[in-house]
Amino acid sequence: MFSTIPDVLDQREIEELRGIAARAAFIDGRASAPGAPLKNNLVVGDRGLLERSAQIVADALFRNEDFRVLAFPKAMMPPILTRYGAGMYYGTHVDAAFMPHPGRSLRSDLSCTVFLSDPADYEGGALVVRLGTEEVRLRAPAGAAIVYPSTTLHRVEEVTRGERLVALTFIESRIADAERRDLLHELKEIGAIAGPAMDIDTYTRLQRVEENLFRRWADPD
Template sequence: MLLTISDMLDEKGLLETHALIETLRWRDGAETAGSTAKHVKHNLQADLSSRTGVKLCKQLLVTISAHPVIRAAGQPRRFSEPVVSKTVEGGAYGLHIDNAHMGTGDSRIRTDLSYTLFLSDPQSYAGGELVIERAGETLSVKPDAGSLVLYPSSSLHRVAEVTRGARLAVVGWIESTIPDAGEREMVFDLENLRASLSPQLAPQSAERLILDKVIANLIRKFSAA
């Protein structure tokens, strides 16, 4: 399942995010890559250890974790700390697979879903598409600033070379309460059905109660211990 959420950050949210990012320091992105990915990772990564960086992380996590589509599609248990990346002219991130686990100690999570939150106007840079390999097809996405792309962490993916301008993005990972992608998609389909039928069904109608029951029991059945 690949989803593009177009309203993750509105204009005000984008302006606030950019204002915070402008004060951050940058380092070589390869420093934080795995043993294989570091050979194909050619970008910059923001140092988020400052007070401003901590504030930015908190704001991003609150916004992303509260979005109804993230909650319905991801059934999140935990979120990683977000990563802010900048890819300038000549930079790219070659084909790779995300690590199965991210973080250390209590913050260590299993990566079921990955996301990229695009922060740059697509007209301000050339290249920089997020390219995701799936069985029998290759998907290339470059949405508007403020849009978030959610996709399975199990997918091979890359960031195409930026040939003009600079690409700013936030990336992160979600550990789901439902590890199996097929079961997670089944619940998401039912959540969408419930949302579309809500205007037509009274909260205590038999149909709505049965649908609520099925969704709750499937989540209970599919959830990891």
């Protein structure tokens, strides 16, 4: 499953992140992914600005209810502010299964792109996710996030005009199995949509199913 979540960042956060990007020194994106010859982008190289931008994006994601019930996040890599100028791209790849995280390795279950540029600010630069024999091209407005399985083949098309500014992160879910995660997410969506119309006994039974499946399937801390 992949999903576009609108308004993860508010306008103040978007402007602060754009300001960080405007004054930051960017370095070759391959520094964050050695051995990735298909990667042609730039990432923030200033540690202080990198940490501040990562905190803004991480806080915004964790406070967003739609993100939490989609991803069931257990841990997250610090989001990396990433720039694609004209001529830049990221070729077809799959994200690494495990990534270095303080104190342990993080299993990448979900990948997340948070958009800081408006679609009108650049041409090209679509996130392309391969689903079986089909490809889905994804763009989103500033402040939105696209979440998709890290197991998929995906790429970023070449930017032909302007600048594509995003923040990238990877999430270890409490529910490692993607099908179980999707089923529990759907149950929670049903509860949110239909719950107000249910009688209290039916709604309580639905909550019991949700919580006991979560208890059975989720990884402990």
